[in-house]
Amino acid sequence: MNTVELSKLECLTKDYAAFQARKSGLATALGGLLAIVMFLLYCLLVPISNGFRLHWPRPVVRILAILIFATPLLWAALKPLLGRLLYRSLGEVKLKPEVTYERQRWYWVYGIVMFLLLFQTAALLSFIQGFLGYLSHPPAVGQIPTDLPSHWRSWLWVGVMPCAYALMAPWCIRGREEARAYSVLVAQGVIFTVAGFSFRGVNYSAASEAWWGAVWFILQMVILGWATLAIIRGRKEHREYLAILRNLPREEA
């Protein structure tokens, strides 16, 4: 203890506490990895091109879909476990409360909740729009889509899923990196819902299909880019933690 500098000691404590308050290290990397897994799972479900589509039995499709939509919640559950296993080797140290940090955290939660509410509103509006279109131009008996689920329970998750994502947000978002990871995973869940679920009817024109396809492709590229970065950043943060541990003064004999 003789030669230890007080400012270094302060820094060390703050850095260690930060890992328990807002930094998530490998959990960020896991978030990136799960975003990629979600993308791959989705690719298994949808036709990659007109000529190529994997055909799965119905229960497999259901399991894959549930896996996709449960991934953000899975990450939210795994993250604290990882934090407890990896970043508490020297016991718990609470960071001093900070208003700016608290406010930022809540801005992220608010942003996610707003996005989900917007999605729900859009879903409701699209239903109404689609329904109005259906009423004002009733299709002939032969044109009525037959592959639509016949029971409202099939759509229950469209309403319940955003609520579950929103409910988890304040508890699983602590820092900016975590907020980003959760936002991306939630956005993936919602994007896949929109893509797999035709609110406004089933007859898309070729032009609009191409336009939506381009938007979807760009979004996915951005998300995959972020996921790669998140894996790198998470690994870096984890090494920062290991460096903290190495910097600890040795126990006196």
Place this chain on the structure above:
Amino acid sequence: MSDANPDLQPILTLDRTVHEPSRLAILTVLSAAEEVEFLFLQRVTGLSKGNLSSHTQKLEGAGYLETVKAFRGRIPVTSFRITDDGKVALKAYHKQLRALLPEEKKR
């Protein structure tokens, strides 16, 4: 200073910028909020405009407060906030004063 009674030494070392009653009141008010407008400070301390201005200038000179000038519509509004040095000085002053009190009055 060297001629002073050594028992009085702690009193003589009190920070005189803070020790002046009006300035002490100003710093106390500022320490209870993040930012305080001139009008409130004037009313709550009961000082005249001129007096308040001169005291705040002295405190600003000592680095104990900072002045924030803004506009509300077209009206200029002056507010003050205590600096970190000001907080430290006020705390040190309280501590010094408390140390000077006889034991039975420290409560």
Place this chain on the structure above:
Amino acid sequence: MNAVDLSKLEALTKDYAAFQARKSGLATALGGLMALLLIIVPIYKPVLDFRPGHLGWLQLMLATPLIWLALKGLLARWLYRGFGHVKCLPDVRAERTRWFCVFGISVFLGGFLTVGLVGFTSGVLGLPRDPAVLARALEKYHWALPPVWMTTMPLLYLLAAPWWIRGVEEARAYAVLVVQCCLWVWQLMVFAYLPWREGPEHMGFTGATIIGVLVLALAVTGWGALAMIRGWKEHREYLALLRTLPPAGGE
């Protein structure tokens, strides 16, 4: 200045700052009054007449939470800033409580939209697929679909919340107003309740609905009365605070 008690001066500043940071005084009372009005007005005015051309009262009613927010801001500026602006010291706990209140409101709105969505899909899927029957339904019940502006109201309520809600009392008042508005348009949003087979006269007032409305009315009346008392009390606290100020133009 001679007899000034420093701790009193500190408390005075904190109390005054609290009125600008989270206490709302008469605005809480106004919230209580508006909540009562939201119960009373539908009894005398055709608020729940959802037919086109009769939506004026409903629109006004649904705008109540936003009107309250605007009035609250004005009241705070007129009543509680007599001696200029004083910013409160940052308080993590107050900030967290405030955001939890906003979050609670957002969860309620999300739940409301979920029920609306599920109700609507169940209504759509329960429709007869025969175009002739559908055409008849269109003619009869076209007005009964929730208009676009109504569907976006939950979004607007949440959009305004974090910027205007400052304290727990305000959050409570806003939550009560928002919940009331949502419950009044419940039938229109939950499409499943629409009487595709029975006719509009069956829309709504069943036994369960009447009991629900009565319970809601009682709860809101109780809260509204309490809010008015609490708001008035807070306002008197502010007046007492002003009385403790030293006379102007001293030293």
